[in-house]
Amino acid sequence: MTNRSNYLACGALLALLAAPAPAQEMDMKHEMAASPVPAAAKDLRTVIVLTAAERAVVLQEMRDMLGGTQAVVAGLANDDMKAVASGARPQGMHVMHGVPASLRARLPMGFKQMGMAMHTDFDQIALDAESLGDPRHTLKQMDALLQKCVACHSTYRIDPAVK
Template sequence: MNFALATGIALAAAHAVAQQHDPAMHMQHQAQAAKTAKAAPKDIRQAVKFPKVLREHTLANMRDHLLALQEIQEALAKQEYDKAGDIAEHRLGMSSLALHGAHDVAKYMPKGMQEAGTAMHRHASRFAVAAKDAGATGDVRPALAALAATTAQCVACHAGYRVQ
């Protein structure tokens, strides 16, 4: 390749890179992002009204559910299957209903939200058994499938409902 051609290619490449970092182009991208944010779809989830104390209680429970899911994943990563199962059963499973005051909040939930919550708690109890089985068999796949089924219930509920 001759020197003039190589220099031309290098200059063209440098110009292309400079255009990528052009401040005006950056501002254009920011303006487009702002338009997109303004055009975001309206939240069409069903609003569920709780008394203030129960709203705060419910939101705290959901944050604890997220924390429990994190702790379960950490335990699975360390191959602490019994620990993962215990966390699931006591913080998410059917055994946790009284601890979370489920009876008090259920009367404010629409039927679909109640069903999703009950399904999540049942799946979490199934995960607890599958996690403990993984400790005996060494096969974690059924436990991971059960954990996915549990979190799918969380996703479904949060996609359909919002607490007010």
């Protein structure tokens, strides 16, 4: 007899002994426990362990990056290159100087390099938007910038340290 039919038999027996019958519920639980995690769902990203407070700092910075990205796109959509520059500039290199040394020390070199490249891109986007005022050029820069977001997100994840 298979596990499944064992369960069904067990459930049927219980149904005879006690009402209401829990047979169906038990069978569903059994199915869920037995279903394997599909290989595609495996998370192969490198884990960076930070304290809850450090993780919050990084994630806040990330949300700021998304806000900067949105502001640049809005500027492009409105033919407003001044808005592109003022949207990009707050996400430039100076952000990295505000990262505490203790947190910086915990971040892998690859993470820091990609982070630096991203902030440099934001600075360049701001500079070029002002000096060139060419939306097509900015769009190309945004493509290169977003590739960095994508590359880092597929490489790392951040877990809070378990105390």
